[in-house]
Amino acid sequence: MTKTPTSPTFAMSRRALLLASGAGLAAGILPFGPLKAQQSGTLAMCVTPEPNAMCAAFNTASPVTVVSGKMLEGLxxxxxxxxxxxxxxxxxxxxxxxxxxxxxxxxxxxxxxxxxxxxxxxxxxxxxxxxxxxxxxxxxxxxxxxxxxxxxxxxxxxxxxxxxxxxxxxxxxxxxxxxxxxxEGTDVLQNPANNAPVGTGPFVFQTWERGSHIIMTANQNYWGEGEPKLERLVVRIITDPSARAAALDAGELHLAGDGPIPVNQVQRFMDSADFQVDTRGTEMNNSLDMIHTNLRNEHLAKLEVRQALMHAMNREAMLGVVYYGLAEMLTGPIPETLPNFYTADVPSYDYDPARANALLDAAGYARGADGMRFSLRLIAPTVGDTYERMGQFLKQNFRDVGVDLELISADIPTFIRSVFGEYDYDLTLYPGSVTADPTIGSQRFWWSKAASQGTPFVNSTGYESAEMDQILEDASVEPDPEARRALFVRFQQLAMTDLPILPVARPIYVTIAAANVVNFVPGPDGIRAPYGSLAFTG
CATH class of the missing domain: 3.90.76.10 (Dipeptide-binding Protein; Domain 1)
Structure with missing residues (x-):
């Protein structure tokens, strides 16, 4: 049967985030030389981008969770x-x-x-x-x-x-x-174990060569019977998506997830007998691409401007041009993949440049001699070519209604510092995980009490609403499923009324593995799984 992104018959995962250091394709760049299938039980995977830490207890950035999950376990x-x-x-x-x-x-x-x-x-x-x-x-x-x-x-x-x-x-x-x-008794935020974890998981931290690779070896005392199956797990840092595709083709990578390659190359991997492509593995993440506005900006503080930006985005065309069809348009802050909470009964903002122009006129922003009303800065993490394409797409959409968009691409440490440490941005775009429950993943972006300057991936917009806070706090403790669903319906309606965050799309991320790799998407956490059962066939 033909393998397609919606077919349940091919191995499946979602999600894309970031990159790292791309020089690592040449044989011999790693101390153990080029990697081939089943070489001493060593499997090579990649993470994108390079994590800035090894412990997910303090940092929930996607690459951190991927690496941390192999060494540190939960209940x-x-x-x-x-x-x-x-x-x-x-x-x-x-x-x-x-x-x-x-x-x-x-x-x-x-x-x-x-x-x-x-x-x-x-x-x-x-x-x-x-x-x-x-x-x-x-x-x-x-x-x-x-x-x-x-x-x-x-x-x-x-x-x-x-x-x-x-x-x-x-x-x-x-x-x-x-x-x-x-x-205990240390500065936990500066503890050396944050970058060299001491865990209970199937793999033990060995070394982290910044910009090149991370090596983990089998935990010989692991509690899982017969696990881990591998002797060594090597996590490669390859910044360029095309280089990652080439590394997979060359057998220098056996596994890559979180949307590791250019989306226009996914189909050829799906059609190849040498690879498996899986779209499962983000059921615990449900990562969403959303534009977070900085309400401290005088323009964005006006609701009419935020509404105009929503109407200015041709999101339906974006699904093809930016995502090559590997995405689903969002109607609000909760995706349809969470049916117990999702509702489509929210204020909607169809693509309507005329309406966007009228809103901007009403907000008092006339066009200047150059046709522009004002300018905004959009900062996004360096995460491959998808956000680059999206930035260019948005730049044209916004230009059509008189908003000049300056695009800024930043490495992860710079991105986190600018957006969450200094609030130095106008618009920011990044994949935010809503997880399997909105209280866990969504609340932090709209709840005013989640705002904590310097803490990454929480409310950075400056949005404060007593009504929203009460809805989220009530939902977090409501034991009755129907009553809790009703609260989250109201959450979605208010979020799309106030619009501190502009929902864009839910990317459909793929995980790609060599044909002789098994158990590479063992559960709903995909490549974040401990990987004790990850193995080669034969």
Missing amino acids: LNYDFNVSPTPALATAWEVAADGLSITFSLREGVMWHDGQPFTSADVQYTIMEILKQHHPRGRSTLASVTAVETPDDHTAILRLSQPAPALMYALAGWESPMLPKHVY
Whole structure:
């Protein structure tokens, strides 16, 4: 059967983010020479872009979660129905009143440095790390008031109010458990283990050659029977999407995810017997491309301007020109892939340049002699050619209504500093993960209390709404599914009325693997999975 992005018969994953350092295709650039299939059980994958850290407890940028998830584990894993399965916890029970969750912890688990994993590590990680420093954990774990440890293998989370989203936020790439004995008494944000993790996962950190590669080796004391299957996992840093495609063709990469290649080359990989293409693996992420406005800007502070920008975007044409059909248009902040929460009953903004011009006129911004009304800066992370094409597309759309768009492409550290550290931007475009539950992924972008200057991937727009805050806070603790859905319907309607963020599209990202690689999308977290079962056939 023909492999297409919507066919359930070909291996599937979504999501694109970033890049890194592209010189690494030449044989011999790595200390172990060129990589070939099944060479001493070594598998080469890539991450895009290069992560700026190794521990997802403090940084939820996509490349960080990909790497962190191989070394650091969470209490739970998840199946493709996004139902919890055992990881560091083997059993769990949510109290009838929703005010406690009891976890039975796996026995015999060792940290990579040989120390035992216990409930004290769970208590310390949740209370001292994730609640205080995790970009999403500050809201996801807000209801957790204490973690009791009646014995080494039992951890009881005490909650001030029900937290229905919490059970969807305990994967290793999202909420990794950290060793108390390594972090306690240190400046946790500067701890060396943040860039050389000490975890319980199937792979052990070995080295990080900046701009080139990351090497992880098999955890010989891993609790998973017969795992890991590989002796070594090499994560290559290759900045250019075309170079990544060439590395796959040459057998120098066996696996690449998060939309690793130019979208106009995806079809040829789908048609090749040498590769597998999978569009599953982002069910836990649901990454969305959205334009975040800086409401501190005098122009963008006016609702009419934000409405005009929505009407100025020809998003239907963008799906073909920018995404080559590998995307779905958004109607609001929640995608259709979350049917339990999604609604199409929201204010809509069809492509209508005449309406955009009328709104800008009404806002008091007349065209100058050059035809322009004002200029805006759009900053995006350096993440391959998709955002470059989108920037050029938006520049023309906005120019048609008299808004001059200056395009700025920045590496990840510069992007994070400019957008979240200094608020030095007008518009910003990046893939924001809404995860499997809006409380976990969406709330942080619209909730005023999530704003924390210097914390990446939270509310940077300056948007404040008492009504929105109340909706999100009520939804985060509402135990009744129908009542909770109603709250999120109102969230979507208000978000599309106030428009601090302009929704664009949900990219359909692919994961590509050599034909002899198995278990490369083992669950809904895709390439963020621990990869203990990742292997070559034969």
